[in-house]
Amino acid sequence: MSRPTRREETAAGAGVTEAGASAERGTEGAQAEDVLLRVRDLRTWFPIRKGLLRKVVGHVRAVDGVSFDVRAGQTLALVGESGCGKTTVGRSLLRLVPVAGGSVHFRGRDLLALPEQELRPVRRSLQMVFQDPMTSLNPRMRVRDLVAEGLQSFGIGANEAERTERVAEVLRRVRLSPDHMRRFPHEFSGGQRQRIGIARALAVEPELIICDEAVSALDVSIQAQVLNLLGELQADLGLAYLFITHDLSVVRYLAHEVAVMYLGQIVEHGPTEPLFALPKHPYTQGLLAAVPSADPSARRVAVRVLGDVPSPADPPPGCRFHTRCPERFEPCDKRMPEPYPVGDPAAGETAEGRYARCFLYEP
Numbered sequence: 478m479s480r481p482t483r484r485e486e487t488a489a490g491a492g493v494t495e496a497g498a499s500a501e502r503g504t505e506g507a508q509a510e511d512v513l514l515r516v517r518d519l520r521t522w523f524p525i526r527k528g529l530l531r532k533v534v535g536h537v538r539a540v541d542g543v544s545f546d547v548r549a550g551q552t553l554a555l556v557g558e559s560g561c562g563k564t565t566v567g568r569s570l571l572r573l574v575p576v577a578g579g580s581v582h583f584r585g586r587d588l589l590a591l592p593e594q595e596l597r598p599v600r601r602s603l604q605m606v607f608q609d610p611m612t613s614l615n616p617r618m619r620v621r622d623l624v625a626e627g628l629q630s631f632g633i634g635a636n637e638a639e640r641t642e643r644v645a646e647v648l649r650r651v652r653l654s655p656d657h658m659r660r661f662p663h664e665f666s667g668g669q670r671q672r673i674g675i676a677r678a679l680a681v682e683p684e685l686i687i688c689d690e691a692v693s694a695l696d697v698s699i700q701a702q703v704l705n706l707l708g709e710l711q712a713d714l715g716l717a718y719l720f721i722t723h724d725l726s727v728v729r730y731l732a733h734e735v736a737v738m739y740l741g742q743i744v745e746h747g748p749t750e751p752l753f754a755l756p757k758h759p760y761t762q763g764l765l766a767a768v769p770s771a772d773p774s775a776r777r778v779a780v781r782v783l784g785d786v787p788s789p790a791d792p793p794p795g796c797r798f799h800t801r802c803p804e805r806f807e808p809c810d811k812r813m814p815e816p817y818p819v820g821d822p823a824a825g826e827t828a829e830g831r832y833a834r835c836f837l838y839e840p
Contacts, residue, residue, distance in 0.1 A: 513685055513717050514547040514570070514603075519579035521562075521569045525790060536577075537790045539565040541741035543579075547685060550711065552718040554728040554749070556764070557738035560786060563721045566738075567687045570719075571605060572596065583685070601631050604678035608690035610670035614662040620673055621658035624648065627681040647676040651706060668699035672706070679710070685717045693724060704731055725768050729753055737761045740797040741789055747820070747831030757819045757833040759804045796836070808836050815839075 520543075522536040539562045547553045555563045568574045570581055572588065581588045583603060588596060604627075607613040614623055624644045627633075634640035645655035651672040662670055671691060678686050688707070692700040708731060710716055720731060728735055729749060736746040737760065745758040756762045763782035783801045787793050793800050799809035808814075817838040820831040 511549040515582040520577040522577040551733040554732035561738040562741040604683040605687040
């Protein structure tokens with residue numbers, strides 16, 4: 478993939494800046510239509526074993542029929558409550574956990590069908606930034622070696638001097654001094670450690686970065702700085718992100734599209750602004766109603782989400798959300814709704830560009 482010319486870096490502000498929000502709605506034209514990652518009917522089930530012989534008596538359906546696309550140079554946010562399966566989706570894409578079925582096509586190649594030796598070079602283009610850098614960064618390795626690890630693994634750089642220069646380059650790009658190369662992870666703040674995690678991913682020049690709750694453990698001001706950085710990197714390098722989070726308040730500033738997950742399934746998917754302005758699925762409405770607003774005059778629709786999330790080991794029949802839905806009616810507990818088109822042409826949407834898995838929109 479050819480990359481846009483890199484522009485000079487600018488300092489990130491304490492709030493989400495215009496530069497940070499440029500990835501917001503970023504790349505136009507042909508690139509916006511270029512599907513980088515295509516996921517269809519992804520299923521990841523974990524066996525439940527009991528007894529002395531560890532017999533399989535059931536499965537936890539962590540991911541159960543998830544489909545979406547990530548376009549080159551754009552961001553898809555995968556949102557939902559803790560335990561909905563969104564992190565498992567990210568790990569499944571990289572085959573870090575066993576996958577039960579479906580397909581994951583990256584640049585036209587099905588990653589789930591590739592043998593390990595063919596998958597390895599693909600992983601250079603598909604990197605991940607984890608939630609907690611203290612557990613994903615080896616505490617006994619210096620920053621230089623942490624960032625250079627991927628370079629050595631993929632054979633990037635003719636010698637150690639070239640790799641060290643590459644490490645210095647990516648550290649500068651994430652707003653860290655090359656002088657930090659000799660330090661250990663525990664010598665940095667949480668925000669700085671997360672920047673080191675981003676630098677590790679950037680070092681091998683990926684096309685897509687999976688950000689798994691990458692800012693959820695940070696203070697609000699530091700969150701904004703990291704979001705600005707991610708937006709600037711996307712604008713400079715043409716990166717695509719799969720941004721996994723439970724926090725809808727950060728999604729609006731970075732994502733082009735949003736997919737809302739509930740109990741292993743995507744219940745609503747569409748462009749960010751229309752979805753925030755007029756959510757269609759009752760679960761999405763409940764999530765957005767719970768997001769605090771700094772504007773006291775903002776109109777809020779009170780939507781109650783009832784009860785507790787059922788177990789993914791024993792999901793309810795019919796619609797997964799019907800046990801908590803304030804809009805439930807007769808078919809909801811009997812059959813599974815399809816993802817019905819809900820795009821509004823009057824609002825400039827295509828019907829197929831947005832869908833909700835809810836019988837309220839059944840034709």
